[in-house]
Amino acid sequence: MSFSLPELKYAYNALEPNIDEATMKIHHTKHHQAYVDNLNKAVEGTEFAGWSIERIIRELDKIPEKIRQAVRNNGGGHYNHTLFWEIMGPDGQGKPKGKLAEDIEAAFGGFEAFQEALETAGKTQFGSGWAWLTVKDGKLAVEKTPNQDSPLTHGAVPILGVDVWEHAYYLKYQNRRPDYLKSWWKTVNWDKVSQLYEKALKG
Ligand SMILES: [Fe+2]
Incomplete structure (x- = not known):
């Protein structure tokens, strides 16, 4: 058995104009x-x-x-x-709903505060890496990892992640990582993130 590239469930241009x-x-x-x-x-x-x-x-x-x-x-x-x-898709719904929305509110003090925490994690990841929303022991947290390290290695389940390697944004945003992060929110498929959250809570 070997690993293979998963097919995208949407077209390469489906995330325009946020990701080209x-x-x-x-x-x-x-x-x-x-x-x-x-x-x-x-x-x-x-x-x-x-x-x-x-x-x-x-x-x-x-x-x-x-x-x-x-x-x-x-x-x-x-x-x-x-x-x-x-966790991305063409019809970004803007905000989470239901239990995930309530739990983000409780964990971070509001959706905007959560967005700020994730953007800060992405902006302050020196060099290449990722910013994440994770679940560990039933609790939501924001974290960042360098390179291609994953929160999964230390026991947290990532349910949302944003790639802050330059290859993820450089053609459109050049050095403007903060602008990419702001636009990226419009691509998030919150229904999928909610599904992953429910799954992570079940363990
Ligand atoms: Fe990447």
Whole structure:
């Protein structure tokens, strides 16, 4: 068994004008594909080729040292991007609803305060990385990770993540990461984030 690039459920231009078509196409077909290819190369002929990507990321400490860094970078890249494509969509609904909305309100003191916390995490991630909304022990939190590290490795389940690698925004926004983060909210598929939240709460 080997890992493969998941198909996008929307067109490359579906997130315009917030994320441009060229960025989406290169990001998915070149960057994500490269993570998949390099992950497959790293685990070829090992038992880890048969593990789920979630298990690999959760149990990175069980990967032999010789291939661990390659698996951490490329497995993380595969896992993180798969989530990223899923939680975006063409009809961004602007705000969460129901239990997720209530719990964000309770955890952060309001949706705007949560947005600010996530944007701050994204802006202050030095160099490449991600900003996340995670669930751990039933609690919501905002965090950031460098490179392709995932909160899953330390036991938190990411239910929303924004890629702040330059490859995610440079063609349209150049060095203006804060502008990209502001626009990115309009791409979030909150129904999907709610589904992931319910799943994470069930454990
Ligand atoms: Fe990326």
